Each structure stands twice: as structure tokens, then as C-alpha cells.
Amino acid sequence: MAVPTLTPTQTTPAIVLPETGSLTTAADSVNYPYGIYVSNTDFVSGAVDQVNYTYRKLGGDVLDIELTQKNIFAAYEEAVLEYSYLVNIHQAKNALASGLGAITGTFDHDGEIKETSVAQLSASLRYPKFDFGYVRNVADRTITETGLGGSEPIYSASLATVNGQQDYDLQKIINSSSVNDASSSFYGKVGDSRVTIRRVYYKTAHAMWRFFGYYGGINAIGNLSTYGMYADDSTFEVIPPWQNKLQSIAYEDAIYTRNSHYSYEIKNNRLRLFPRPGNHSPDRFWVEFTIKTDPWSEVSGSLDTGRKGANNMNTLPFANIPYKNINSIGKQWIRRFALALAKEMLSQIRGKFTTIPIPGQSVTLNATDLASQAKEEQEKLREELKTVLSEMTYAKIAEAETNLVKSANEILKTVPYGVYVG
């Protein structure tokens, strides 16, 4: 019988989770799926510690854990990113109203902000100033419609009346001026856009000329510099601006409806003057108008800004929360979530086959148990964090404080009033 040639070589290095992680391995970005936090030494220490934590929690000192430390590093990184994701969503709910129209940025594949100036804002970590949010946007537009200002540019143009001509095509006249008159404020801005006529008048728009009535107003005050009469002993009542404004509106309304010799109607931006202009009519009529613009563009030179700013959660300048800005509450959540992720990985490995053959028999590993544990723990941790955060939105805080004050008042009601005994 021939002697067998024995050349055995072991080709199967056991893949077993070590008891402790390697700091050198943990500090190398190639050992992470993304390597977003690897430049932070505290993160690296956390990842190394997580290896030992996982080893202990899964009983590595008794039985093998078929994971590598890279698996644990990946789980740890994902846990930090998941925490950042959930907290950022929470903060987006808080900050979106204030951040609408504010600065945004561009983001790389890691979710980090590319522009240094924007990144330096660290918006996700800031306590945003309250700014009325979308209400401001609505109010701004509404104010324009009510003729009280707003950020929509209102242009002015005039037309010369023609003796005997009653109809004037304002769209055509304004567009012509927009094309030909480089000195006009709306030069080149009309194009195909429709103009909205907001006011027609035939005298310079001096709101003050009869502001204080037909007779100039005796001992009445205008703006204290260009108008008014008063004697030495006059006293002045300080009134708020809105009262002046309402007065002026009332007077203007009286002028327009009672004093004007002309009226008009506009159909499809065609102006018809009544009565028909004649020899004694005003030479020029003026109109104030706005130019319809698309809702996405900012009108150059106007106060209408923010169209290119943040419009929803997606464009808020929120990067991944830096590791150093996660407090102890977050760090513990991360450890627990990373452990659940490690269980999920282990279940994937142990569960690739329903059973594993052993000599003479087969064995079923605990993949199913691990998978259900991992799923349950992850869901529970996510739910726990989301619940806590939802109780801490700024709106909820305001609500809670309101209730606190109400409760305090209720308590104070029970305090007896002092009796004055003289």
C-alpha cells in the first residue's frame, strides 16, 4: 500500500469577533462604509469600545461570533448616522418655519454641505430665530394686493390722452415702453408677461394735498417738517402710524369717489376713460401696475427675496450632526442601536442557510431569533427616540409652558387673600 502524500494546509482562518477592537483599524476610513466620522478621534474610540460591548453582549467569551470588527465599525457608523437622521428630522420640524426662504446649500454624497460658508453656520445645531414662517410669505403678498406695500415691485407709467379717444390699450403701451425706453424702471421686464393695473389717476399722486380736508386744516399737523400750522401753546397727541394711514385711506377714498371728474373701466387691460377726453381734459393719465412673474423667480431690485432659499425639509442646510455634538443621551442610544444592527448582521450570516450540515446530522442556528430581536430592538429604539423628540418640538414646549402657567395660576387661586386690618 502506497504511503499517502500528506500536504495539509489550513485555508480557513476563523472569522470570529475579537474581544477588543483595534484602534489602528478603527482609525482607517477604508474600514467603514462611508467614513464620515472617522476623522474624529472620539468617534474612533467609540467604535473600538463598541467591539468590546458587542463581544460581551453576544457572549463572545463563550461562543464564537461570526462577525469582524469592521462589521461593528459599520454598525456604529450607521447608528450615529441614524441618530443624526432622526434628530435632524425633529429639528427640521422646529426650524422649517423660520428657515423658509433662508440660505440653503449643496450637499455631497455623505450629506455634508459643500459650501464652507454655509457649513460654518452649523444650522442643524443652531436655535433659529422665530420669523413667522410661511405666514410672512402670505402676508407679504396680501399687503401688495391691498395696496399697502409688500415686496412686489409696483411700477408707474403714463400715457398722453388723445383728444376724442376714449380707449387705450395699456398692455400695449406699457410693453412698448418696456421695450424702447431704457430709462424706465420696468425696461425689458414686461415681455410676454401680463401687467396688472392697480391704480389709474390723472394727477400726481400727492396723497397729502387734501389729506387734512378741503381747507388745509387749521392747527393740524402733517409730518412736522413740510406741513402744518400750530401756535406756541399747541399740544400734540402722539398717534400711531396706522391711524394716519387709515385716515389717509379714508380721505383718498373720498377724493376718488366724490371729487374726481373722471372715471374709468378696464377690460383685459384696455382702459376706457369717462368722459371722452376733450380739449379741457388732463394731458396725461398715470397708471400703477405690477408685472406678473413666475413664482420661482426673484424680481431683481425688489425686496422679494428667498425664492432660491430653503423651501422644505430637503433644502434646509442640515449636515450630519457632528459626533462631538452628540451628548450622553445620544451616545447611549447609538450604542444600543449599533448592537441591534450587529445582531441583524449576525442573523444574516447565520441565516443564509436554514440548516448547516454537520457530520451525520445538521444544525439550525439562531438566525431567526437574532433577526426578530434585531428588528424589534431597532424599532423600539427608533420609536423611543421619535416619541421623546415629538414631545420636545418648539410647539409642544410652548404648549407645555402655557399649561404650566395655567396650572400655576390655578394654584395661586388657592392662596388666601391678605386681609387688610388697618
Add this chain to the structure above:
Amino acid sequence: MADNKWEQPDAPPPPLFLNKKERDLVKQVNDELVERIIGQQLLYYAIDIKNTNFHPLYGEAIEKTFLPPVRVFALIDWEGIKTETDKYGLDVTTSLTIHFHKRRLTEDQNIFVREGDFVLYSDFFYEVLTLNEPTQLFGQADQRFEISAKCVRARKGLFDAT
């Protein structure tokens, strides 16, 4: 007419779903299970063919020389003590079936199981009578991973390593 001869490519593609990584995982789990969890062990005495004076025709040797024994972990089916009665009287035999993890033996321990070798299990020696390799790992023809050895207790005087 086309040549209908089947040809195997020089470098056939590896299996897609069950490759080396999966086979290694099976080995790792088996090693852990067999050695650290179940822990049945025996001493394997391989007969030294070079130095044993065996009969040239029948292949038997009254005195056997063996290689140093090696401790081996395996899954052992104890088949009990069987008593048979024939015309010569009672005969008592004890048998085992030993399931070896082939890769552990051949790759890590430099052992090849052969008929005629002996094992010490508990306090008795058993002779390996027949061998079988009944399991292909994942049905892959070149991945037989188990050696099943049918053994019977060696009669007194057949093998003595004491």
C-alpha cells in the same frame, strides 16, 4: 454534424450562491460545534505501514506499529453492545459509527482516516472496518465534508497500545 462532446472549461466559473466563504463558514461552525460544544473526542492511531510487518498476501499483521496518536474531535454514534448466539456459543460485539469532519482532519490535523486504523474511545480500542463519505456539502461534487467510519471493538490481542 456538430461535435456533441462535452467539454469542461479550463477555469469554470465558481458557484454563485455557495462559494468558498459559505464553505468556510460551515467549517467554522462545525469546528466550534464539534469541539467546543459537543466535545466528543477519541485518540486516532494510524498504522505505520512502513514499519509494520504485514502479510504480503492477506495484508494482516500480528504486531502492528502505529504512528503517534492524535486527539480528534468527532461525532460518535454509540451503537451499543450486541450479543449474538451461533453454533460456537455467545459472541459479544460493540460497535461505533464515527462521523469525522473531513476538512478539520485533513486540513488542520494531517490525518487521513483509513480502514484498519484504530481509535481509542473511552477505555477501549476500536478498529475502523469500513469507510463512507455520505455527504456532499451543498451538493458540490468536490466538497465531500464528512467521513463516516464504522468501527468495532478490537478483540483482545488484536491491538495493544498500552
